Amino acid sequence: xxxxxxxxxxxxxxxxxxxxxxxxxxxxxxxxxxxxxxxxxxxxxxxxxxxxxxxxxxxxxxxxxxxxxxxxxxxxxxxxxxxxxxxxxxxxxxxxxxxxxxxxxxxxxxxxxxxxxxxxxxxxxxxxxxxxxxxxxxxxxxxxxxxxxxxxxxxxxxxxxxxxxxxxxxxxxxxxxxxxxxxxxxxxxxxxxxxxxxxxxxxxxxxxxxxxxxxxxxxxxxxxxxxxxxxxxxxxxx
Amino acid sequence: xxxxxxxxxxxxxxxxxxxxxxxxxxxxxxxxxxxxxxxxxxxxxxxxxxxxxxxxxxxxxxxxxxxxxxxxxxxxxxxxxxxxxxxxxxxxxxxxxxxxxxxxxxxxxxxxxxxxxxxxxxxxxxxxxxxxxxxxxxxxxxxxxxxxxxxxxxxxxxxxxxx
Numbered sequence: 180x181x182x183x184x185x186x187x188x189x190x191x192x193x194x195x196x197x198x199x200x201x202x203x204x205x206x207x208x209x210x211x212x213x214x215x216x217x218x219x220x221x222x223x224x225x226x227x228x229x230x231x232x233x234x235x236x237x238x239x240x241x242x243x244x245x246x247x248x249x250x251x252x253x254x255x256x257x258x259x260x261x262x263x264x265x266x267x268x269x270x271x272x273x274x275x276x277x278x279x280x281x282x283x284x285x286x287x288x289x290x291x292x293x294x295x296x297x298x299x300x301x302x303x304x305x306x307x308x309x310x311x312x313x314x315x316x317x318x319x320x321x322x323x324x325x326x327x328x329x330x331x332x333x334x335x336x337x338x339x340x341x342x343x344x345x346x347x348x349x350x351x352x353x354x355x356x357x358x359x360x361x362x363x364x365x366x367x368x369x370x371x372x373x374x375x376x377x378x379x380x381x382x383x384x385x386x387x388x389x390x391x392x393x394x395x396x397x398x399x400x401x402x403x404x405x406x407x408x409x410x411x412x413x414x415x416x417x
Numbered sequence: 418x419x420x421x422x423x424x425x426x427x428x429x430x431x432x433x434x435x436x437x438x439x440x441x442x443x444x445x446x447x448x449x450x451x452x453x454x455x456x457x458x459x460x461x462x463x464x465x466x467x468x469x470x471x472x473x474x475x476x477x478x479x480x481x482x483x484x485x486x487x488x489x490x491x492x493x494x495x496x497x498x499x500x501x502x503x504x505x506x507x508x509x510x511x512x513x514x515x516x517x518x519x520x521x522x523x524x525x526x527x528x529x530x531x532x533x534x535x536x537x538x539x540x541x542x543x544x545x546x547x548x549x550x551x552x553x554x555x556x557x558x559x560x561x562x563x564x565x566x567x568x569x570x571x572x573x574x575x576x577x578x579x580x
Binding site for chain 2: 208209210211212213214215217220242244245246247248249250282283284285286289290291292318322325326329330332333336337340344345346347348349350351352353354357358359361362
């Protein structure tokens, strides 16, 4: 099982992603208006989808952590790993979006509702991760960061619906009705490939986070001969 | 209060704040005060208030209105509310090379100022794409088609100014 996750998952993900990108670059037709530039869609859109999935996971884990109330380090570690992976994917999504924007819109960046809310999202989760590094007490860190995660999640539906609620430079979501089938297939294959890689990242980062938490929390038990005052100190320092 | 109860209370509080905040954004009509661009009709309806301020104007390029002077690299075109005939439109002057997709009937957003002579001086021209992605039709080559369009526009309107 472990081997399957460590080797099987990334290899399968890379394989499916390679197939999706090959389909997108070599098999799918160019867009009739944008030409070959449109092919960056097979990179940009899966990145943003997966960033959204990771941020939603962060929200669910944060809410569950607070509602369970019994300091579940597994949920806290899930939240941390999801935010970190989501931030990476979202940043790459924004960069690829800017690269796509320059030849099509004429600009890398404009403060339209979609781009602005996306920028707020990245700043929020950067703040979330910074907060986690600043708080040393694992209990307080988990509780405070869960609150930030819940408040930050307000923005997720705003990012998604911004193109529908307000006028923007960014177009509204496409659907299989507005995209030719030869383009939908490479997009879906690429998204599945990136999903597998995202899951691999999440599991790997989650294990690291959980090991860190357990080391922090278990420190007093790891020092059985230490006196009581040192134990309580060790807990505080951890 | 036990830590469990405290954490649950925090969760409910945060969820409540998040829900109210989201509801405010979604249903609070902030879109009416915060618009990314004005349509030509909206800008013209502002009257004197539209003059001089830096604004964004958005709409579609009125068919047949593009005039590109290659010598002076000035571009004139009209931004209309929509592609139908007879809708409100504004004459735009730009000294920028337009993005590749710029052409008749495509959505544009221009940033600049509107003055009393009725010309919108743009210093930033953006083209927005629809959510449609289609394969080229039989015999169409998107890259070649773009080249011919640029050449055609250039030769058709050399030396012409504003209407």
